Every structure is written in C-alpha cells, then in structure tokens.
Amino acid sequence: MGGKRNRVSNRLSGETRRVLKATRFLGVAGWGTIVLGWCGGWVARGFTEPTPPNQDSWRQNDVELAVRDGKIYGRGSTPYYSPPSLSPPEPPTLKLMRYLMNEYLDVWLEILEAKKRGLSGKQIHPIFQKYQDQLDLDFAETVSQWFHSQLDSDEIEKNKDLAGILHDFAIDIQHFPLGSQVNNLEIAIVSYQAVLEFYTRPVYPEYWARTQMNLANTYYKRIKGERSENLEQAIYGYEAALEVLTLRAYPEYWATTQNNLANTYKNRIKGERAENLERAISCYRAALEVRTRSAYPEQWAMTQNNLANAYHDRIKGERAENLERAISYYRAALEVRTRSAYPEQWAMTQNNLANAYHDRIKGERAENLEQAIAGYEAALEVHTRNVYPEQWAMTQMNLAVAYKKRIRGEHAENLERAIFYYEAALEVKTRRAYPED
Template sequence: MDEQRFQEYCNFLMSILQAVATDDSPQSVYPLLEENLDKLDENLGQILQFWARETLPQLQPKEAEYVAKVIGKFGNLIQQLTLGNIANHLEIAIVSYQVVATVFTKSAFPQHWATTQINLGNAYLDRIKGDRAENIQEAITAYQHALEILTKSAFPQDWATTQINLGIAYKNRIKGDRAENIEEAITAYQHALEIRTKSAFPQDWAITQTNLGNAYLDRIKGDRAENIEEAITAYQHALEIRTKSAFPQDWVITQTNLGNAYLDRIKGDRAENIEEAITAYQHALEIRKKSAFHQYWAMTQNNLGAAYNKRIKGDRAENIEQAIAYYQHALEIRKKSAFPQEWARTQNNLGIAYKNRIKGDIAENIEQAITAYKNALQIHTPDNLPLDCLKTARNLGNFALENNNWQLAIEGYALAIQA
C-alpha cells in the first residue's frame, strides 16, 4: 500500500471513530460507512490494530477506556452492516473486539471483558474467512470465558443469552464428537430455559424451545423415537408464542421444523404423522411465497415432495404425481449453477419418485429416474459429498439392477464403494 492510500485509510478510520463517538446510532454512522465500502477491508483492520497498539498505551486510563468503548461500538456497527463485503466486515469486527479486550481486561473490568468476549464469540460464529472448525472453536472459547464472569446468580439474563449462544456453537461444532456436541447444545438450551421462562420472556422462551427442538431432532444419543417426541413438544411450545399473526416468519420456520419432525416420527400412526407433516409444510407456504422467499419456497416444495412420496393416505399413484410436481417446482429455483447441493438433493428425490411412479410410460419413467440420479451424481461426488454420493449411487445401482441394466448397476455400486 502506498503512502497516499495508507493516509486515506488513517483519515477514514479517524473520521469513523469520531462519528461513532458523536452519535453511535446506525442512522448516523452507516451513511459514512456506505460511502467508503472500498475501505472496509482487511487493510482497515490491520491499520486499526496498529493504531490502537501505538496510541492506547500513551493515553491516560480514562481516555483509553473511552476510546476502547468507541472502538467496541464501531465493531458492533460494522458486524451488523449488511451492505458490502460481509466477510471483511466480520474481520474488522474481530480486530475491534480484540483491541477492546486489551483495555477492558478480565481483572480490571470483568463485566466489560465478558461482554467483549460475547461479541467476539458472535463474530467468530458468523466468520466467513478462515477455517470453519477453528472459528466455531474460537466462539466456544469466547462464550466459556464470558460465563466465568456472567454467572447465573449475578447476571441471570446475560448468563441465559450466553448459554443460547454456546448451544448454537456446539450444535454447529465440527471438532470433537458429534454426539457429545449435541448433548452440550441440549444442556446449554436447558440452562437458558431456567431463566427464559414463558411468563417472563415469552419470545426468548419460544426461540430457545425452537433451538432445543432442533437439537433433539438431530440427537444421536438416547432413544431416537423419544428424541423426536421431545423435538415435537419443543416446537409445539414455540408455536404457543410464535403465532402466524404475531410472528409470521418465526411461525413459518417452526412449522417447517415441526413438519420435519412429524415426517421422521416413529411413535404414533405413520399415516397420520405424514398428514401432520404435510399440513405443517402447507402452513409454511401460506407465508413463504415464491416471489418473496424463493429459496425457502423451494425448500418447502422439496419437503412436500418428500412427504407425498411417503404418503400412505389417499391414492398412491396421485401421491407420487404430487411428489414429482413439488420436486419440479423446487427445481424452478434450485438451479445447478446457483444452488448445486440443493439441486442435487432434489434430483435424487426426483429419481426416487420416478422410480416409484405408477402413472405414465414405464420405459419413460425408468429413463427419467436414471437421468435424475445421474444429475445428482454430478454434484454428489466421492470427494465432494461422500455420504450423499453413497446414497445416490446406491439408489442408481439398486434401480438399475431391478431393471436388468447390469452395466449401469455395476457403475452405480462402484461409485458407492468409492465414496
């Protein structure tokens, strides 16, 4: 970076910190950030780090604390800025919080330090750059640091919020044992519910119930049937607050999750469970219109396809026709170029539907099924997505074998073995 460009960054940094110090509202600060999106990059983070390292030790303690608070507010603002390069914004936010932690240390300012740890954890959890597994690990460490200060007895609400964050981090954790990570997430959510009661914090209670439901639905330990029951109960609790009229988007998310749980349900009548899943997904479509929420609309179409493909009630042939129609709807949005993994999963599902199809020409259905499986295998490769490749290649191999296509069966099974 040449001298002139360096000076431009320094001037911009000073103007931003001055703006935040004067009025830290988004309405005041964001216009200045939006005019200088080209400077919101890693260079700015490095210059902030350098400037803070050189300047803060020279200031009187009260002055250093004031500047650190301003830098922390700047970190919060840039972390929430949606325009420009989000990955760069998060890098700058992380640097900001690291700078703040050099002034507000654990020993001297425990509460400020804990709050900074939470902010740092949130930034690492959302971080785009760097190794995903390491970023989540950094988030967990930061939240655990915060909980050293934010105890349940001293700071109950902050403790509960941090437990939620910790639960989300463990739910997404890549390192460690997957089953244990989910147990940690469940424990954290249950801790949060000790404070986030329905009567005192209804919205927070509903969010936590949804998170808990998601964790139980993915749970590896314990009885699978019981875990799904726990998930359904949690989602139904959430819907007591997340009504269609009051919180339409949250209502949709929870309806979708509930549909997934009913589709996987082991207890109860299988036919009725599938009907419940269909009803929940159809509820979701009341809000998730194609024009406004095209990705979510496509996901719900795919879910409905899966439900109709498994449906027991109604006419079997008609159910499969419905499933095919829903998958084809999903593929209107799930293009290979834009959403390759989602496209491939829907292609695999479409292959299954054509394999089961009763209506139409048998030879044509066979060709359609093979084409769909082969489409999916363009993305579901042994190197890229081995588990998905195994499932799709096995589907292709089994289907080819059923139809005496020995060569294709060998190709499918060989690919499955490779995965």
C-alpha cells in the same frame, strides 16, 4: 476450555507498519489525534445471538475532535501530519502505502464523526455502504493501528472511551448486511481483539466478558478460515465469558451466553457428535432457568425451538422419544411464535415441526405425513418465493419428499404433486447457485 485465542494475521507489509509507527510518533499526535471526550464513561451496547441476533441498545456518548496547537486534527484543512521530505525521496511503494493509509483513515474518521452525532446500528450503515469497497482487511489493520496510536497510559478514561467506541463499531460492522461479509466479520474480529488488549479481565472483568462474548458470536458466523476451528474459538469465548457472567451476578447475560454456547455445540465439528448434542441440550436447559415464558417470552420461545432442534438430532436415548420431545418443544414455541406476532419465526418453526412429524416413529404413519404436509404448506404462507427464495425452495423440496411418501390420496396424484414441487424448487436451486443441492 483451554487454548489461546486465534489472532487474525496482519496483512499490511512491514513498510506500511513503519509508516504507521512514524506517523504515530512524528506528528501526531498521530494522524490527526482524536480525543474522545465522552460523558459518563462507556456503557456496553449488549450482546448478539447467532440464531437469531439479539442485542441490547448501548448508550452513545459525544466525540470531539481534538484542538492541538491551535489546529483541528482529524478533519481540518490539514488532517494528517506529513514529516519533512528526507533525502533520498520516499520510495514509490512508501508513497503509495501512505496514500492508501490516508484513504482508509478518511473513512474511519468519517465513521467517528457519525458516532459523534449519536449514530449506531442501522443508522450508520449508509456510511458503511458508501465505502463498502474500502472495508477490507487493510482497513481493519489501519483501524487497529489507529486505536493503539491513541492510547495514552496517563489518560485511562480516554482509553476506556476509545475501547468503547471500537467495540461499538465492531458490533455495527458485524451486522452490516452489505459489502463483503467475509471482510465485515474480519474487521469485527480485529476490532474486538484490539479492545481486549485494553479491557483485560483483572481490570475490567465485565467489559472483558462482554467483548469475549461478542468476539465469540463473530467467530460463530465467520466465513474465513476453517469452520471447525472457528467454532472452537467461539466455544472458547463463550466459556471464558461465563467465568465472569455468572448466573447470580448477570442472570440475563448468563442465559444469553448459555444459549449461544448451546448453538455452537450443536453445530460443532470437532469432538463426538453425540456428546456435543448432549452439551447443547444441557446449555439450552440452563438458559431456560432464566428465560421463563412469563419473564422473557420471546427468548423462551427461541430457546424452546433450539432445544427442539437438538432433540430432533439427538443420538443418545430412544429415537422415538427424542422426536416426541422435539414435537413438544416446537409446539411450545408456537404458543408464543404466532403468525401475527412473529411471522418469520412462526414459519420457521412450522417447517421444523413438519420435519419432526415427517420423521416421527410413534403414531400413525399416514397421519404423521399429513401433519408434515400441513406444516410445510403453513410455512409457505410466509416463506414466499419473492421474499424468502431460499427458504421457499427448501420447503418445496420438503413438500416433494412428503408427497412422494404420502399414504393417503391417489398414489399417482401424489407423485405428480411431488414432481411439481421438485421442479419448483429447481427454479431457485439452480446448478450454478446451489451446485451441492
């Protein structure tokens, strides 16, 4: 897919950037230069999948604070270099921005120290939680500026390690569930984009492709900006990654990217809806060439469920046949997604299967509705109000619709059950919380 990647706009003022630039060249070794002496080079920590997340574990390497001119830069008693006072004094705005930058750098350097201790993923989330109010777009720009200030054309291995750290951090912040999800995703995007300036395709094709994929995952989930454009950026990233992550060279990564690309086409806003769904089905089928039940049972079941969703929504072909295919794929997924092994996924697939039976054209209508009711009630065994309030309310609504249409049983009693489930759903889906619903 053509087009250029969208760049997240910088929010720091020109004055702030001048401060960063001055700090980079006037003392530093920069704002406390950190030499990242990692052993063994950079090893990718894997990929994430939009639905559900799926990531491998990346190896962590040691990070050391630099000793320069007998002083420790970064977290010593004098962590930042301050240029001599000039005449006239700094404007108040410049002083304020310098203070704010140092505050952001304190946060970033603490995160780096955590990396030195080998923390990643959920292990590092407590630090994010501690500073969640400071994890904003100015923090993202500060980290990006820090990264560029540390790059040294004479130290390629150091640069490679820096890129690995920033990429690893982007994955961590991307999956941080607290604070502002808008800002967390923007920080991840800025970080991935900075990494891609070093990990170019000609020099580091594999790392470039992996970063493209993770950037695409972030655009898929992005909240800020136009949803339609974010999905286009995701498609661009996945298709770019597939130019390197081929079936022959990287079969597992290729299958993961195919699945993610399929999810994006299924939800795409631009283009023809019917054609987007055909592309999604094609990509899911491609993923299943690698994701066999015997080799990757969990991923196989996930892709079966996704493929079923696409057939349920499919526009081309016979509607009745599409629904039969959907039911078949849902049932296949449930062979692996048992309640005991994968309770959350089991409940989700039960709900999806119930929807398909509700819409089913073939078979007896009365029996199809009974199957739908049974599936919704099964899902509620896991999707309780306390643990999954949103899913619980959705399933309550689905049950209400099914009982309203139910053929078997007393009509009056069915309507009473429908009213009961509608009212239950409204206990969670309030006007304030869900105005559209």
